Amino acid sequence: MNELTINLRTESKTPLYEQIYAYIKEDIRNGRIPCKEKLPSTRALAKHLEVSRSTVELAYEQLLSEGYIEAEPYKGYYAAQIEDLYHLQKTKAQVQTVEQPREKYRYDFTPNGVDLKSFPYNVWRKLSKEILVDDKTELFRSGDSKGEYGFRRAICSYLYQARGVECDPGQIIIGAGSDYLLMLLCALLGTHHRIAFEDPTYMQAYRLFSCLSYELIPVGMDKNGMKVSELAQTDADIAYVTPSHQYPTGIVMPIRRRLELLRWADECDGRYIIEDDYDSEFRYKGKPIPSLQGYDAHDKVIYLGTFSKSIAPAIRLSYMVLPAPLMEQYEQKTRFISSTVSKVDQMIVQRFIEEGYFERHLNKTRALYRSRHDVLIEELKPLSSVLKISGEHAGVHLLLTFRNGSTEAELIEQAGREGIRVYGMSDYRIRKDREKEATILLGYANLTENQIKNAVRILRDCWI
């Protein structure tokens, strides 16, 4: 082949070399230039197209880089052998994105709500601005995979004061959400474990471990939380628990059961307890219940906490406290895994804690949720003949157990017809067949006192 007629568009934005490259590439792909065919020399093609030789050279270099042509020393350029290899016809499946239309409810008693109106926007903006104000290249350099030391120190001191957690900043790992930290924990522990879960439980964690191929064992609960006697009869070596405020029942595990659980962990090497302390900041009667980790004398408790509930879900900040032996393993085995939280976010929250904003924010939201909690309880009183309230005085939801023969599905459906979304306990049960009574969860963090009053009045009408 000595000539290639290419219609060059000199007025085009696309550089000439790119036009030449694209033309030859297309001709090789569709077979118009057969494989092994010799291409014109750069000099000849340049002359033919009336462009500079370097333009053609650039086009040939790109074709060479991508492998469409091959250079043979002292001979010239040849089309590479590709046309018979594979059909590039697109037969790709169309993406069916599942964008479920959200059902509209007038009132949504979600148990996972957070009052975002009380989010301290001004403080957040101020801190964010102050942190970004200096051209600190350090802010954008890769950071410590455990999280920045100063931030871990701030969390450490908060956890000691507020939750009775005893640790060193060196034992803390920051991560973008509890889901991520559980995934990291799995990478650390390996998959050969059997994990016991309270039933009902926090299904997000249950599903995550299930995705990661763990064997999961549901363990029943009594009024004191997970039955350790039942746990001891399984071959579980890890127990995932929410002792300070069981999710979703709200049960507080009393000291005696805690000690039984710790003793279970201590009976065999390699047994661990994962304490998910997801929302114990919110307690409306007396002091917060201290963490289980604080009682752990033998390095058996892996402690998890989050700022999703206490600050905002979308800031993606959680932390994990590893017992010393696991932290040593982490340093050797998984420390190479990069942090998932930007330094800017870490520094904002560090200052948010250190400058007292976090405590003030907690006090504010605690007072807010307490009022909503009190209004909800008050409004539910006329229903006391048909239902029993439990899980109150803490967290951001409570439970209604019905004694009038209604089923959970009926209750949800009756409320739904009036535009009110309520949640059924069966969503939280691992063994669905164990359902005995109809239990409904009502979350109140997302609704104002007036909204709660209106909604419960409607519920009263449709439930009696």
Added chain:
Amino acid sequence: MNELTINLRTESKTPLYEQIYAYIKEDIRNGRIPCKEKLPSTRALAKHLEVSRSTVELAYEQLLSEGYIEAEPYKGYYAAQIEDLYHLQKTKAQVQTVEQPREKYRYDFTPNGVDLKSFPYNVWRKLSKEILVDDKTELFRSGDSKGEYGFRRAICSYLYQARGVECDPGQIIIGAGSDYLLMLLCALLGTHHRIAFEDPTYMQAYRLFSCLSYELIPVGMDKNGMKVSELAQTDADIAYVTPSHQYPTGIVMPIRRRLELLRWADECDGRYIIEDDYDSEFRYKGKPIPSLQGYDAHDKVIYLGTFSKSIAPAIRLSYMVLPAPLMEQYEQKTRFISSTVSKVDQMIVQRFIEEGYFERHLNKTRALYRSRHDVLIEELKPLSSVLKISGEHAGVHLLLTFRNGSTEAELIEQAGREGIRVYGMSDYRIRKDREKEATILLGYANLTENQIKNAVRILRDCWI
């Protein structure tokens, strides 16, 4: 027991009920109040301590909540049975935090560098401020687990234009770094896979899959990248490759090898190719090499990209494009896993892309790295008798293969003695015994032209 003598400090900040609670709790824990012992009534204790009855009631309620005392109806309060259960003596291991003292080098040729001086601080600050300026509660509500749609749309259009990636925003998942996205991919794919790696390779990904218990198979490379003939003889079902700029060799996989690789994937159901397109924004000769994903006609390529190299390591933003069938699995199986990136960060980068800042920033850094690349090549010329340069014209590092009998360890040590850090190819090899020649990596993104000149002059002296 009818009396409890408690020294109340009325001037203390600690509320009186907390003092009473703490005193009784301590006495129960250390056995001074034996188990089953009856406590004074709230009325009696209030009178004895000269405090209000509600103060004592609050203390008792807290002790009840935590399980230190038990209430017997019509009888009163009793110390719970805990003292014989478990010794709370701390025997915890001390945390040995491995804070390795960083060796100080005058010049560090890290291949993972990024020029942070050119980071667009002002734009970043401006965008961050503008996004935070409205009290938008939406910003802090939990977002789409795949990432915000608008941000995915911006990435989608960037990837099509810059990398020839063909996808729909619905196929993109945003994550806080490539490590995280690979962990998420593992949760999606399950652990029963055998993953083939180019050898040498990006060890971060290799180690991650190894931590997650995958069977990993090193596959040799020739000048065109991973040998597909060798791959076909293994029982791998997933191939992890860096076709546009092999890490660390810099090899561009030509079109023919790409098609062979795609054909390998198409030969069996369930085979996939992970294309890690970590730094192909940086190419200093001609156009960028298009992605492998763009040639994939049969939904075989999982595409990974990141803003760590192109913007900054600490912003923690990567993306993954799943082929349609895997995206369907994701929707069913792992969509419940929360996003790891804050909405604020997503919106900053979305606007950074959409308002043209990203393109300008890429052009700026590309020009900067190109100059550094050219200076480095120029300065290395006097060494051409002892070494061969490869992997140039792209990325942010190049390779020096020595032909003078020096070993890699010697070369690193010689440079280190002069305060210069260089990196050996053996760090990137899976099979360490395959090392034939001494190959050194020099990254130049982190060093100014003058630093490069000075450092290479020293290297010339110590290496010849």
